Amino acid sequence: MPLQPHMKLISVDDHIIEPPDLWTSRLPTAHLDAGPRVIEVDGAVTTEIGAAATAAGTQMWTFEGQPFPNIALNAVAGKSHEEFGLEPVRFDQIRPGCYDPAERVKDMDIDGVQAQLGFPTFPGFAGRVFATAKDKELALLCVRAYNDFILDEWCGPHPDRLIPMVILPLWDAELAAAELRRTAERGAKAVAFPENPAGLDLPSFHSGGWDPLLAVAEEAGTPLCMHFGTSTRMPFVAADAPFPVTIALMGTNSINTLSELLFSPIFHAFPRLKVTLAEGGVGWIPWFLERIDLTWERHRFYNDVNKEVRPSALFRRNVWGCFIDDTPGLLLRDVIGVDRITWEGDYPHSDSSWPHSRKRAGEAFVDVPDADVHRIVELNARELLSFDADLHG
Amino acid sequence: MPLQPHMKLISVDDHIIEPPDLWTSRLPTAHLDAGPRVIEVDGAVTTEIGAAATAAGTQMWTFEGQPFPNIALNAVAGKSHEEFGLEPVRFDQIRPGCYDPAERVKDMDIDGVQAQLGFPTFPGFAGRVFATAKDKELALLCVRAYNDFILDEWCGPHPDRLIPMVILPLWDAELAAAELRRTAERGAKAVAFPENPAGLDLPSFHSGGWDPLLAVAEEAGTPLCMHFGTSTRMPFVAADAPFPVTIALMGTNSINTLSELLFSPIFHAFPRLKVTLAEGGVGWIPWFLERIDLTWERHRFYNDVNKEVRPSALFRRNVWGCFIDDTPGLLLRDVIGVDRITWEGDYPHSDSSWPHSRKRAGEAFVDVPDADVHRIVELNARELLSFDADLHG
Numbered sequence: 001m002p003l004q005p006h007m008k009l010i011s012v013d014d015h016i017i018e019p020p021d022l023w024t025s026r027l028p029t030a031h032l033d034a035g036p037r038v039i040e041v042d043g044a045v046t047t048e049i050g051a052a053a054t055a056a057g058t059q060m061w062t063f064e065g066q067p068f069p070n071i072a073l074n075a076v077a078g079k080s081h082e083e084f085g086l087e088p089v090r091f092d093q094i095r096p097g098c099y100d101p102a103e104r105v106k107d108m109d110i111d112g113v114q115a116q117l118g119f120p121t122f123p124g125f126a127g128r129v130f131a132t133a134k135d136k137e138l139a140l141l142c143v144r145a146y147n148d149f150i151l152d153e154w155c156g157p158h159p160d161r162l163i164p165m166v167i168l169p170l171w172d173a174e175l176a177a178a179e180l181r182r183t184a185e186r187g188a189k190a191v192a193f194p195e196n197p198a199g200l201d202l203p204s205f206h207s208g209g210w211d212p213l214l215a216v217a218e219e220a221g222t223p224l225c226m227h228f229g230t231s232t233r234m235p236f237v238a239a240d241a242p243f244p245v246t247i248a249l250m251g252t253n254s255i256n257t258l259s260e261l262l263f264s265p266i267f268h269a270f271p272r273l274k275v276t277l278a279e280g281g282v283g284w285i286p287w288f289l290e291r292i293d294l295t296w297e298r299h300r301f302y303n304d305v306n307k308e309v310r311p312s313a314l315f316r317r318n319v320w321g322c323f324i325d326d327t328p329g330l331l332l333r334d335v336i337g338v339d340r341i342t343w344e345g346d347y348p349h350s351d352s353s354w355p356h357s358r359k360r361a362g363e364a365f366v367d368v369p370d371a372d373v374h375r376i377v378e379l380n381a382r383e384l385l386s387f388d389a390d391l392h393g
Numbered sequence: 394m395p396l397q398p399h400m401k402l403i404s405v406d407d408h409i410i411e412p413p414d415l416w417t418s419r420l421p422t423a424h425l426d427a428g429p430r431v432i433e434v435d436g437a438v439t440t441e442i443g444a445a446a447t448a449a450g451t452q453m454w455t456f457e458g459q460p461f462p463n464i465a466l467n468a469v470a471g472k473s474h475e476e477f478g479l480e481p482v483r484f485d486q487i488r489p490g491c492y493d494p495a496e497r498v499k500d501m502d503i504d505g506v507q508a509q510l511g512f513p514t515f516p517g518f519a520g521r522v523f524a525t526a527k528d529k530e531l532a533l534l535c536v537r538a539y540n541d542f543i544l545d546e547w548c549g550p551h552p553d554r555l556i557p558m559v560i561l562p563l564w565d566a567e568l569a570a571a572e573l574r575r576t577a578e579r580g581a582k583a584v585a586f587p588e589n590p591a592g593l594d595l596p597s598f599h600s601g602g603w604d605p606l607l608a609v610a611e612e613a614g615t616p617l618c619m620h621f622g623t624s625t626r627m628p629f630v631a632a633d634a635p636f637p638v639t640i641a642l643m644g645t646n647s648i649n650t651l652s653e654l655l656f657s658p659i660f661h662a663f664p665r666l667k668v669t670l671a672e673g674g675v676g677w678i679p680w681f682l683e684r685i686d687l688t689w690e691r692h693r694f695y696n697d698v699n700k701e702v703r704p705s706a707l708f709r710r711n712v713w714g715c716f717i718d719d720t721p722g723l724l725l726r727d728v729i730g731v732d733r734i735t736w737e738g739d740y741p742h743s744d745s746s747w748p749h750s751r752k753r754a755g756e757a758f759v760d761v762p763d764a765d766v767h768r769i770v771e772l773n774a775r776e777l778l779s780f781d782a783d784l785h786g
Contacts, residue, residue, distance in 0.1 A: 237652070255642065
């Protein structure tokens with residue numbers, strides 16, 4: 001009886017496709033043209049990542065006059081694997097659960113998922129796009145509008161099912177601290193943050209530049225959720241490598257993140273700070289913790305790193321991982337720490353098992369003792385996110 | 394009795410520091426000035442990686458007029474961890490076992506190692522430097538001189554202890570094939586090859602550009618040994634990250650290599666080809682094989698990859714890993730495949746446990762059954778390298 005009926009699945013990594021009116025219904029009139037909105041495109045367009053031909057009837061986001069080619073990056077929930085490949089180009093090509101919270105909850109019911117935490121899509125999984133905006137006044141309004149949407153419209157009617165994660169004005173750590181304080185007071189339970197801000201030409205984890213934000217996150221108990229890919233630095237592969245080479249490697253970005261974090265001053269300066277690594281899996285963690293401790297043992301004396309605390313001890317106090325499918329990670333759960341492991345559903349992306357998440361999780365946990373299963377699928381996420389709204393009638 | 398006296402340690406990853414006269418004693422007189430030689434430097438020099446001030450009495454390699462700042466990259470065998478940090482700048486600052494084969498064998502006796510396989514140092518672990526030479530006639534002479542040194546001087550007098558690994562003229566796959574054929578006929582047991590040739594602006598694993606070489610390697614049964622770092626692409630880290638962030642991450646380069654290889658046409662075109670991943674550890678392999686198989690299951694239909702054979706099946710037929718310290722890898726040895734795992738000593742680098750390698754291996758194997766220990770420390774390497782010279786009186 002590994003995954004028992006009373007154990008609820010709480011997912012710490014899913015994805016929200018922003019509805020077309022998210023910003024147009026919230027921004028002041030003067031900003032409506034430059035702000036994010038969905039346009040109909042027919043023909044060739046030039047985007048931030050190059051020129052692309054579009055099919056007739058393509059919908060795209062535009063922001064400050066720049067087109068963004070995917071309305072629904074990887075929204076494949078419900079498709080067979082043979083149908084994977086082409087990104088949907090119109091909202092009517094994806095499940096309403098991608099962008100409608102009431103429909104999302106229905107899809108979670110089908111999937112056997114009690115509650116979930118959703119990352120943004122069009123602005124990047126950590127809100128990166130707004131940090132590159134030319135008009136930072138507009139960008140700040142956009143960040144706040146997204147967060148108000150999450151708090152009021154996405155999660156507000158479903159406090160027992162949809163857990164609010166907000167984004168930040170990443171271009172200014174003081175502004176970011178203020179926005180986290182504002183939204184935490186309004187009920188935000190988590191905040192999306194880049195897996196490596198240095199990849200976005202923002203201050204690194206080593207710089208001290210995030211201290212105002214980290215102080216608020218620690219004080220509020222709000223985990224920084226770092227999804228792979230949010231540094232925009234992809235693993236190095238040959239230019240002619242087929243795309244699956246990169247897909248399989250994306251989890252290595254989370255290894256980079258963990259190496260940066262555990263050798264940074266962050267967890268020494270903010271000992272109660274919580275960080276999650278999203279979508280990178282956990283099966284590599286035992287190998288990496290041994291490796292980083294050996295590196296620390298041999299190389300700490302001539303480098304500017306903490307000399308007293310083993311990196312693995314920081315991991316076991318400050319960092320959480322999550323997984324969808326990870327047999328090796330479950331086999332070595334005691335080495336990782338059962339309290340470090342959470343579960344994710346990844347709806348509506350290609351790694352998701354929707355609508356079979358609960359069935360698949362049951363199979364994965366077949367040899368895991370009840371207490372460990374309960375920790376991993378539910379109790380760890382509740383503690384991490386201070387989430388218990390569904391337990392109060 | 395995990396590591397029993399009759400089990401011999403055979404290391405598949407160590408490092409040769411080239412003696413100062415390796416090329417000057419072998420190149421034709423006309424090439425002596427441009428060829429690799431050791432110079433005395435006192436003051437500032439400009440190298441391929443930037444300007445550097447040098448201490449009085451520094452020795453450096455020079456090739457085609459370019460200085461190379463480290464004579465003995467990471468040659469720290471015998472130093473305490475507190476002494477790590479400064480590269481030695483003179484041959485008389487490193488153990489003679491770094492560059493003298495008779496002294497190397499003595500150091501192996503102290504370390505309890507029966508036989509080892511050494512990568513080059515000054516030309517890069519895969520001979521990269523010669524591929525960037527302006528004078529390719531000189532470069533080819535340099536490659537052949539290195540290989541003759543390995544066959545005649547390094548391994549020749551110690552066929553039972555030092556296993557010959559050669560390098561290739563990487564700028565031309567036909568030349569490389571010819572040099573591998575020449576040296577295999579002279580007794581070469583392995584060949585160093587870049588972990589990702591695309592990182593050196595050479596043809597990728599996907600290009601078909603290496604087919605002449607791979608045909609010879611398959612026919613001769615000579616494994617391509619891919620040491621991490623030989624693509625010269627380092628893991629992405631913040632510019633102000635302390636150096637241990639990168640050291641701990643170097644093994645992720647081997648993950649990149651495996652993803653490229655398993656989604657390439659190479660093992661389908663050359664089903665008996667052997668590849669080793671050097672110094673990347675093995676503890677991440679169970680996680681990555683599950684991940685790459687899931688990627689293949691979901692994304693093979695719309696990509697130019699083989700549709701019939703799971704990537705993990707190719708790993709279990711064509712690839713070998715190795716480790717120095719890897720508790721998780723040993724715990725999951727059956728998932729990796731006990732026949733895929735070899736041992737390395739890494740003399741004289743900072744990961745080495747010299748002079749305690751045999752003692753440390755004994756501790757690592759304390760819970761591993763005899764038959765598995767014997768496979769991992771000795772028998773797999775013998776089969777991989779067709780090495781049995783020490784078994785014939």
